[in-house]
Amino acid sequence: MTAPILVWLRRDLRLSDQAALAAASAKGPVIPVYVLDDETPEHRAMGAASRWWLHYSLASLDAALRGKGSRLILRRGRCEEILPELAREVGAREVHALHHYEPWWRGAEKTVGRKLRLCLYHGNYLLPPGTVTTGSGAPYKIYTPFWRALLERMPPPEPRCAPQTIAAPPAWPKSDRLEDWRLLPTAPDWAGGLRAMWEPGEEGAGERLRDFAEQASGYESRRNLPGVVGTSLLSPHLHFGEVTPAQVWHAASSAGGSVGIFLGELGWRDYAQNVILQFPDYGGRPARETFDRFPWRSGGPAREDLRAWKRGMTGYPIVDAGMRQLWHTGWMHNRVRMIAASFLIKHLLIDWREGERWFWDTLVDADYASNAVNWQWTAGSGVDSSMFARIMAPLSQSEKFDASAYIREWLPELAELPEGEIHDPAPMLRPAGYLAKIIDHRQARERALAAWEQAKG
Structure with a gap:
């Protein structure tokens, strides 16, 4: 009897265009396994919103596997201990998996590879991180030349279909019950908005991709407008590997119009992975030395300001609407993410790592590379970033990108304000309960520029 092969799943929770599953299925019986490992990532264990998504994504994957004659085995603990233990139980000698590039997963792959025959494949990015290099073979640090070089090697290969059937082992090993992992919030259950907005899993990803492909040609004109559905909403599906960038590319690239702008966003996702490959601690350490001595605010008043920002109570409607959308849905419009991040860093002078x-805890698409690269870009501390002295004005941004409908949706206390007031309500028009601005824009700008001069020495 052919020994079964373990397929180690992490952020690749799909059956189609899944190189590790396809290779294992071609060789014999397969045991798909997901290990809930909160110990290997240490302080980078998944946040609450991601855990909510994971529950439903795993349930969806198990149902899909059962439709192919297989099932998903769940175990909890350190991957480097659980996988060899499971291999001994079932007589497996090989583990197949996709490459992952977060520093903790790269370390885990090395450890598992010393204990078992680990066969790794690519498939979560347009091109394998680390393979898009300059003429001298050096990795790119700046996005624009990186994207040009990547684009020369596009399109990606055609996505592969899911296996028709997946051979099962003679006997299945024991599995944890998904419900026992307690990934869902209960006391209180704050996930009502997430359930209303999202359908985790490969099927939900496919539906979202088909919907977006029909409107992808108008991406540029709509993507910056918070009040309309102008972005793809594919980020959490891509993060959990329920759909691949290759599938997205081939579904959307022929749309014409401004779809090229969207494809550049897929390229930014690849770029972020290349950054953390070069700088594994990018999520906690600024790339520019100037920011090692930046005079971030701390202490009581700063903690209160941070709390107000998290709760959507800064007195700036566009910022508050974004933060409340985040809490309610686990997601925030991309333009508003930039505005809210810039406000925390430059208006409140609070360390970007706090944001x-x-x-990381509240986004359903919380991705180590993208999250870190985007925050460092906004702060000005990244290897490729906006200048710190370029301070985004949230009130004018709100008006420029026609955020009135967005504000009315997420700040119902302001819904009755006239169009000319909703972006920056006058003090006498602010309803009871909606606080005054925690800092004036001009005052915040002057304070931020003074702090920047101090950091530069």
Whole structure:
């Protein structure tokens, strides 16, 4: 009897275009396994919103596997211990998996590979991170030349279909019950908005991709407007590997119009992975030395300001609407993410790492590379970033990108304000309960520029 092969799943929760599953299925019986490993990532264990998504994504994957004659085995603990233990139980000698590039997963792959025959494949990015290099073979640090070089090697290969059937082992090993992992919030259950907005899993990803492909040609004109559905909403599906960038590319690239702008966003996702490959601690350490001595605010008043930002109570409607959308749905419009991040960093002078960790806990698409690269870009501390002295004005941004409908949706206390007032309500028009601005824009700008001069020495 052919020994079964373990397929180690992490952020690749799909059956189609899944190189590790396809290779294992071609060789014999397969045991798909997901290990809930909160110990290997240490302080980078998944946040609450991601855990909510994971529950439903795993349930969806198990149902899909059962439709192919297989099932998903769940175990909890350190991957480097659980996988060899499971291999001994079932007589497996090989583990197949997709490459992952977060520093903790790269370390885990090395450890597992010393204990078992680990066969790794690519498939979560347009091109394998680390393979898009300059003429001298050096990795790119700046996005624009990186994207040009990547684009020369596009399109990606055609996505592969899911196996028709997946051979089962003679006997299945024991599995944890998904419900026993307690990934869903209960006391209180704050996930009502997430359930209303999202359908985790490969099927939900496919539906979202088909919907977006029909409107992808108008991406540029709509993507910056918070009040309309102008972005793809594919980020959590891509993060959990329920759909691949290759599938997205081939579904959307022929749309014409401004779809090229969207494809560049897929390229930014690849770029972020290349950054953390070069700088594994990018999520916690600024790339520019100037920011090692930046005079971030701390202490009581700063903690209160941080709390107000998290709760959507800064007195700036566009910022508050974004933060409340985040809490309610686990997601925030991309333009508003930039506005809210810039406000925390430059208006409140609070360390960007505080915001990065809050997004890590509250976003359903919380991706280590993208989250870190985006926060460092906004702060000005990244290898490729906006200048710190370029301070985004949230009130004018709100008006420029026609955020009135968005504000009315997420700040119902302001819904009755006239169009000319909703972006920046006058004090006498602010309803009871909606606080005054925690800092004036001009005052915040002057304070931020003074702090920047101090950091530069």
